[in-house]
Amino acid sequence: MPKSNHSIITANASGLKLPESFYLGTNVVRIARELLGKSLYTRIDDTVTGGTIVETEAYSWKERGCHAYDNRKTARNAVMFGPGGHAYVYMCYGIHFLFNVVTNTAETADAVLIRALEPHTGVAAMEERRGKLTNRFHLTSGPGKLTRALGIDRLWNGASLQQDKVWIADDGLRIRRSDIVAGPRIGIDYAGEDALLPWRFSVRGNPWVSKAG
DNA sequence: GCAATGATTTACT
């Protein structure tokens, strides 16, 4: 009997931290796909919170949707020009922090935006950070929501994913290729035809995937 | 449905 993919989980925090080599890969689209099913964790004091990544988007300096399009380096996006395996956190709409994983080697500005998690570790702590919710699926089902749930803010920009503050682990979960949905990215209409690139990936049928798509 | 919210960027002088 096939396992329901309605809710994929649940792993624990004992999985293997992804090595730096994973992030140094040159194909950011492939990395965005491979991050589905991995777990993103943060540790603040002794509180570990985390969940399974169920939605990502790839961004590359070669296309207009990216902050670093055409190799334009600014104070905000400087982290993207460093080596892969670091966090790129920035503020959007003046209210929300968005968490990205820098990929590729130094001077090649690619990144993967983490858009949604299925929470499985430290859920009570995340609920406390998010405040009262009418629907439990709203806890981490959006890029701004998950950073708030995990306690991520702008000070985390540039943090290494090889340390014990924020990291991504392989908890052994495998997402079948046929259960990965690809589609256009959210909220980048200004990118012209690059907005049509099918660089948003999510887990088919998972209730924690953001509503925006 | 749409207002709120503020950092960042860009286009000027």
Place this chain on the structure above:
DNA sequence: GTAAATCATTGCC
């Protein structure tokens, strides 16, 4: 140096 437009969204109406 200054100002206006822009924005990888959310949450409340």
